Amino acid sequence: MSSTLAGAFGIAALFVAVLALVFAIQALRAQSGTPKSAQKSATPQEQLQPQVEPQQPEAKPGTVKSELRRLSKELEAARNELRENLQHLAVVRYDAFGDMGGRLSWSMALLDDNGDGVVLTSINSRNDARSYAKEVKAFESDSKLSPEEEEAIETLRKDAVPTLDDQP
Template structure:
């Protein structure tokens, strides 16, 4: 009391402030208890589950399903890695040019075809057709987009066309 007199605060104001604070705290306690009761009811309803199944059982089943999906995903990832390796060696790029090799009447029956992998490895087949002399077929190997042999103009065109894809 002496402290309040020393500071110059009336004890009545302190008492009214304390009672007001207690009332506010009491109201807040009631609000918290009501909210807790509602939450407890919702929790109990949630834990009951459907058709007499417990929520724990449902959650356990879902975790088991997730584990099974993870295992299958690992198997699929392994298979995809193998497929990716195989795809690096498959022919993905292709180009075809038809032309008249001997400038004869009869159309563009000759052709050059290039088949290349992703790394531009593969081959060119050049089939030159002549109505008088028959058909000549040549195959040339391509490594990294280059050929050790001299390429005809049509072969160069078909190689460039295939590599640009």
């Protein structure tokens, strides 16, 4: 295929794309109900009068605008729910007793974006293992925390991302 023929096809494709864009804009205007008289430029007298913003009518169900509004509301609701899920995890492994190695004991903090959740601890000895669960609110606990439990919570506190409400 010669370069002249390729250039002609390119120009034709560009022309079709521009036509499609014009038709898409007209279709959007028709859906939004904007009358053609409102599309023309204002006269000098109209320009001097104070502009009154018309209230935007509620988008018709099934239109792109109404679907975007619905999806935005759903996304915001999902974000709010996600903030309350236990999604942040920090584990600290250690040797609880000097005569036993392998760091088989552990403390794990499971918190949401607000620092609420639980810290779980398992202390392993030669004869048994004991497990503990302590409630955490705003990165603090009413129960006395071990240094390893505090370390797990502090790791998550340092990694906490400030929400938009916390920013000035």
